[in-house]
Amino acid sequence: MAAGEEDDVEWVVDTIAGFLRGPAWSIPILEFMEHNCEVFDDEEESKLSYTEIYQEYQALVERLLEDYLKEVGINEEKFQEAFSSPLAKTHTSQAILQTVLAAEDFRLFKKMMVQKNIEMQLQAIRIIKERNGVLPECLTEGSDVFSEIEQEEMKILREVLRKSKEEYEIEQERKRTEEARAKLKAPDVTHSCPGDSREAVKVKESTEGAEHSEESPKCPLEGSHKSTKEDPTPVCPVQKGTENLPQPSCTKGKEDTKKRSAGKGSENTVQKAGVKGPDLSETEKQQLKQREDYLKKKRDLLLATKKESKSNAPPPSSDQKEEEPPPKEEMSEEKQRLLQKRKMLAEKLKEEVINKR
Amino acid sequence: MLGLLSVIQKLKGSPEQELRIVLLGLDNAGKTTLLKRLASEEVSTITPTQGFNIKSVQSHGLKLNVWDIGGQRSIRPYWKKYLGSTDLLIYVIDSADQKRFEETGQELAELTEDESLTGVPLLVFANKQDLVTAAPAAEIAEGLSLHTYRDREWQIQACSALSGEGVQDGMNWISSQIMNRKK
Numbered sequence: 001m002a003a004g005e006e007d008d009v010e011w012v013v014d015t016i017a018g019f020l021r022g023p024a025w026s027i028p029i030l031e032f033m034e035h036n037c038e039v040f041d042d043e044e045e046s047k048l049s050y051t052e053i054y055q056e057y058q059a060l061v062e063r064l065l066e067d068y069l070k071e072v073g074i075n076e077e078k079f080q081e082a083f084s085s086p087l088a089k090t091h092t093s094q095a096i097l098q099t100v101l102a103a104e105d106f107r108l109f110k111k112m113m114v115q116k117n118i119e120m121q122l123q124a125i126r127i128i129k130e131r132n133g134v135l136p137e138c139l140t141e142g143s144d145v146f147s148e149i150e151q152e153e154m155k156i157l158r159e160v161l162r163k164s165k166e167e168y169e170i171e172q173e174r175k176r177t178e179e180a181r182a183k184l185k186a187p188d189v190t191h192s193c194p195g196d197s198r199e200a201v202k203v204k205e206s207t208e209g210a211e212h213s214e215e216s217p218k219c220p221l222e223g224s225h226k227s228t229k230e231d232p233t234p235v236c237p238v239q240k241g242t243e244n245l246p247q248p249s250c251t252k253g254k255e256d257t258k259k260r261s262a263g264k265g266s267e268n269t270v271q272k273a274g275v276k277g278p279d280l281s282e283t284e285k286q287q288l289k290q291r292e293d294y295l296k297k298k299r300d301l302l303l304a305t306k307k308e309s310k311s312n313a314p315p316p317s318s319d320q321k322e323e324e325p326p327p328k329e330e331m332s333e334e335k336q337r338l339l340q341k342r343k344m345l346a347e348k349l350k351e352e353v354i355n356k357r
Numbered sequence: 358m359l360g361l362l363s364v365i366q367k368l369k370g371s372p373e374q375e376l377r378i379v380l381l382g383l384d385n386a387g388k389t390t391l392l393k394r395l396a397s398e399e400v401s402t403i404t405p406t407q408g409f410n411i412k413s414v415q416s417h418g419l420k421l422n423v424w425d426i427g428g429q430r431s432i433r434p435y436w437k438k439y440l441g442s443t444d445l446l447i448y449v450i451d452s453a454d455q456k457r458f459e460e461t462g463q464e465l466a467e468l469t470e471d472e473s474l475t476g477v478p479l480l481v482f483a484n485k486q487d488l489v490t491a492a493p494a495a496e497i498a499e500g501l502s503l504h505t506y507r508d509r510e511w512q513i514q515a516c517s518a519l520s521g522e523g524v525q526d527g528m529n530w531i532s533s534q535i536m537n538r539k540k
């Protein structure tokens with residue numbers, strides 16, 4: 001009797017923990033974060049708009065949880081009983097629970113969103129860098145002033161990224177819903193292959209990053225910065241994709257690294273034998289291609305704007321100047337430095353956010 | 358609000374009691390200065406709040422999560438979004454700003470009528486007492502007709518958020534309220 005109850009409790013806890021690791025939870029959560037993270041900055045003061053987004057998040061979390069509990073037939077009492085038991089602590093981790101806890105803790109939510117925003121900035125930087133190429137030796141001399149102009153550029157970058165993501169995700173939405181539904185019906189698969197479709201979504205981007213790594217020699221600085229979050233060696237896209245697992249936790253980097261070194265083969269197997277049919281990934285590939293093209297266009301537009309504004313501006317009197325962009329001739333080199341600085345700043349920000357946890 | 362989540366919340370592992378306190382009042386009243394004072398932070402470089410601030414303050418073994426929301430007229434309509442599950446309301450008044458006593462009284466009256474604040478204890482800080490033109494707390498209490506409040510505990514406390522004088526007395530009243538409630 002008592003043992004049976006304990007089994008029951010364990011089952012409930014494990015089921016829910018599995019759900020929280022699976023795509024039916026993590027995809028909508030990650031999508032929400034990516035859609036909404038753009039306004040979140042690291043300022044101490046919060047914007048009024050955060051509150052609205054936070055309330056939407058609460059509603060989403062509540063809906064996802066309730067729907068799932070209903071579907072697997074766990075009533076609220078059972079749920080409460082299970083999560084009040086000591087088992088809940090040993091069978092779950094803060095990392096798993098974080099996205100849930102964020103629905104009841106505004107400051108945790110804000111941290112998560114700020115971090116997501118920074119991650120997306122880094123992605124944008126990676127894309128831009130790929131397009132512009134990077135100098136073999138990363139020259140980082142000069143000021144570390146993050147000028148208004150650079151900030152302006154970052155804003156545009158983020159806007160570009162956000163827009164493209166939105167468009168892409170609208171396209172994807174219908175299919176995702178279907179996928180999620182399909183996976184809900186097969187919970188075992190869900191557990192063994194966390195965030196799988198997400199991986200596929202990220203593959204293209206990651207491939208870009210990997211290609212880029214091959215093309216341009218790494219500078220020591222970049223290498224060191226990449227230590228946990230980004231793999232310094234070009235790896236297969238599937239594995240790169242795991243970085244972007246929808247769990248913005250501080251242990252993510254380490255876990256991923258472990259996973260990467262330990263489970264390379266099996267992960268690929270999972271991916272191949274995964275729940276997604278080949279037709280799906282084909283379509284996805286197509287859509288990713290579209291997205292890439294879109295980003296390309298946007299970026300070209302952005303670069304054109306930059307060029308224009310710079311050719312109109314007077315030459316700078318010194319490196320420390322904040323307002324005046326460099327003369328046209330220096331642009332390419334200057335661009336490299338800006339990119340480098342931007343990356344450093346983003347890394348710094350990211351570290352801060354992550355370490356603050 | 359989220360019944361399911363409150364259960365999971367327990368796994369976060371902070372055993373101490375947390376309370377939600379909302380800090381309101383007109384713009385320039387000194388809310389953010391008070392918040393920073395409570396958190397023992399620098400109070401000399403504070404700018405008008407466009408959104409809101411949250412800080413956790415330890416007081417008498419309690420963890421007070423204090424929400425300071427901007428008081429500019431354009432922001433006031435948003436106040437009510439922050440009133441839910443509030444354990445205690447702190448209302449800050451610039452005691453030297455006699456011209457706006459009526460305005461601040463109206464805002465407070467409106468707040469106390471809000472359903473989410475029914476029965477919630479109210480602490481009024483008669484702030485900026487270091488200014489010679491500051492009205493005494495008793496006068497402000499009368500102007501606000503605090504004595505007519507029947508359905509809630511209230512207290513008015515003269516203070517200077519800038520110097521810190523009187524702030525601790527207010528906090529003591531808060532913890533006594535919480536202790537009373539627990540009994």
Ligand SMILES: Nc1nc2c(ncn2[C@@H]2O[C@H](COP(=O)(O)OP(=O)(O)OP(=O)(O)O)[C@@H](O)[C@H]2O)c(=O)[nH]1
Nearest residue numbers: 384385386387388389390405406428485517518519
């Ligand atoms: N003399 C004096 N000045 C104060 C005191 N408290 C705050 N101030 C000043 O009043 C001004 C406004 O203070 P804030 O704390 O920004 O006021 P607030 O209520 O947060 O204003 P909003 O954010 O616009 O709602 C600042 O210049 C403070 O230095 C005080 O006790 N005495």
Ligand SMILES: [Mg+2]
Nearest residue numbers: 388389405406
């Ligand atoms: Mg303020």
